[in-house]
Amino acid sequence: MAMITYAEAFIDGIHSVLSTDPLLSLIGRDILGGGVATREIERKLLRDFPDRIIDPPTSEQAIAGLGIGAAMAGVPMFIHFGTGSFSLEAFNQLVNEAGVARYMTNGQLKVPATFHMFHGVRGGGAAQHSLSPQSMYANAAGLEVVLPSTPHDVKGLIRTALRNANPTIFINHTRILDVVGEVPADDYDIPFGRGDVKRRGRDVTVVAFSRMVHRALEAAAVLAKEGIEVEVVDPRTAVPLDEESICASVEKTGRLVTVEESIQSCSVGSEIASMVAEKAFRSLKAPIVRLARKPVPVPYSPPLEDFITPLTADIVAAVKKAVA
């Protein structure tokens, strides 16, 4: 066990699969976002596997297509897009090629490719560098969607993504790259569709992914002082979704708050709310509360950014609404 950062755990996970799969190849530069500190962490990959990492031109469509074709031809691929906003350049490839190839060939061809991007408000990213596209991908059949929140989880989840035979959209967040946590040194996989209860509580279920898990935990600490015990459920993967864990928690608490960084309309949180209303309705003691970014493109100026994004205080308020 070691205390390492999310960034280090992510790179360790990739490194461990590069070590055992001689064909796995990476395309992209600055896969940790390009900061000075993260470049140092990433250097480990370049040092040990210089011929397995290609620095591409700014050609998202062709890079995605190359990744899909290579994966189909038996070479597992990791493709880095930069921010989720840029991944939309390759949306056609992801939805209409990666997501459908196994189905259209009736299982004869597979796409063992992982598509990596950063989502969410990074601070000053403005409208074209701050998208949270998870529900766009979750609403396209044939794509797995993964959003880790902790160093422990990201290592196990990236290993699963790189080693499984499905096209996986792997979404990180630049603001949690320096989160520190306990990570086993050995190689382990976390299966998709298995959520994790990050904090047990009896009063309200808060479902969150990615950076919002950390804000939810901060809100839980604040609320605990007022005698409200929050259970934070981190599904870790939006597709496949661990419906059972979410419903089991709501059956215990009777109250649900969803919190996320995309806007509300047709979001993953909205899907979770609908699913719970459908499958755990009789357990609900209060209306479901959904919290998301305000439905505007993301503004640049910090106070505006804060205004449109769920902050810890907003989560506290949402939980109080659920117990009112």
Next chain:
Amino acid sequence: MRNDLSADQQRTLFARMLLMRRFDEAVLDMEDDHGSFGRSVASIGNEGPIAALSLLTRPTDLLCSTHRNHGHVTAMGADPMRSFAEILGRADGLTGGKAGTLHLCAPDKGFLSTSAMVGGANALAVGAAFAQQRKKAGGIAVSLLGDGTLDEGITYECLNLASLLSLPVLFLCENNAKAGERPSSMLAAKALLDVPRALSLPTLSVDGADAEAIYLALVDIVDRVRKGTPYFVECRLERWPGMRNHASRAQLRHTDISLGWDRAAIGGPHAAWLTDSDPVLKLAERLVERRVMTADALLALDRETMARLRDDRARAEASPFPAPGAALEHVFG
């Protein structure tokens, strides 16, 4: 460099093109009879490039086809019964009725997913070539693109990537753009090949109706691609007039292969296409002239081909539809 094909190669080339031709004619007949729900795109007239390539590929080579795929999979050895069945949406189809006529795909013959996204096959082929490069076993990838893909941005990215990474990919372009009627591409370049040339790809233009000329050009090119030089070959084609409208289709519906050696008998509104642009007739003429095959032998081969396809079609029509639950299979694994 070889400057002619052996008698066996000529016969194989012709047999493959004839199979492709009669297959697509049978598909059009079948769709008339069944009330087509898939809207097939015929490969008629485009037989030359893939037939020539099929003499040069290895089992480990990878091909990427488009919505105009029937000739491609047929030439590479897909079972016509399973192609018919796929077009009809039956369980015995090449892909179990899941993909249909615009996506015929034979992975066991080297095909990656058949994409109907214009330019999609170029990207998959670049990926396949990347994989071949990683595997270091001398395999190549071929994109069986049409000129229409030069209208899409992804194609420029793919040509650039192939050139930058020295990928073993052959872009084998069937160029049947035609000004006058609605062209299949609208390019501001003086010549289509100006585009790959601008990205430092070696190029060649050949008569797409002359399967032998294509083969002779490809012998050296495929070898160079295997060694890591991406190449762009333009096969100039005249679009089959039967694509235009029902009247033309009716006039050209069933090829009379004797017009190959009985040129005087060519008449009608599409005489020019039959004389200059039909690759099947062109090769038939040469086979008879050179006495590689007699006219009688050609006609016998034709009857045999059509009989076999009639049988294939019947077996496809007897194949059941997939069970409804099959719609849920093969999303993830």
